Amino acid sequence: MDSHETSRPDAYCRPSRRHFLNRLAADIRRPGFGMVIAETDGLVGCAFGFPVRGDSFWSIGFDWSLPRGIEQLAATGGVFAITAVLVPPHPQDAYVARRLQERLLADHQVSLGVTLVDRTDRPTLTTLRSWGWLDVGEFRQPTSATLLRVLVLPAGEPTSLRPG
Numbered sequence: 001m002d003s004h005e006t007s008r009p010d011a012y013c014r015p016s017r018r019h020f021l022n023r024l025a026a027d028i029r030r031p032g033f034g035m036v037i038a039e040t041d042g043l044v045g046c047a048f049g050f051p052v053r054g055d056s057f058w059s060i061g062f063d064w065s066l067p068r069g070i071e072q073l074a075a076t077g078g079v080f081a082i083t084a085v086l087v088p089p090h091p092q093d094a095y096v097a098r099r100l101q102e103r104l105l106a107d108h109q110v111s112l113g114v115t116l117v118d119r120t121d122r123p124t125l126t127t128l129r130s131w132g133w134l135d136v137g138e139f140r141q142p143t144s145a146t147l148l149r150v151l152v153l154p155a156g157e158p159t160s161l162r163p164g
Helices: 017-028 054-060 068-075 093-107 122-130
Strands: 034-039 043-052 079-086 112-118 134-140 147-154
Touching: 017 043, 017 079, 034 093, 043 093, 043 112, 079 093, 093 112, 112 122, 122 134, 122 147
Parallel strands: 079 112
Antiparallel strands: 034 043, 043 079, 112 147, 134 147
16 A cells, blocks of 8 residues: 555545455456566565457546557557556655566557556656656546546657666
């Protein structure tokens, strides 16, 4: 849960432990689910997600038409949804988080990573954008009032691999 703590009372309120466990349990059941972990003497972090087909973008809440190139990649299995990257706060957290996402995409040999971020989670949006994630739109899931940003990352486009 350290990876979900915020430092200021007015900071974005991250999802609860129960929400995380429910999402993990649902994602594990998806075809092609993948997870990578980083560890030293103990768990340092993890990232997980699943491949997204063009006809199943709805499964991550995407309910509007995709740009043509992304739709074609998804139809051939070239898109992978990263649904979580969790790294407890420590001096190397950004480096570990970037490496986890890169490894997850490389392991699944996809062309594009996609993730959804609550539009009020400014720290996450700022960080992902600084790593090369591109903002391609926003939408509201039919079952939620939360407005989400859709971000994509071309695989093989290394984010900065230097610590910090």
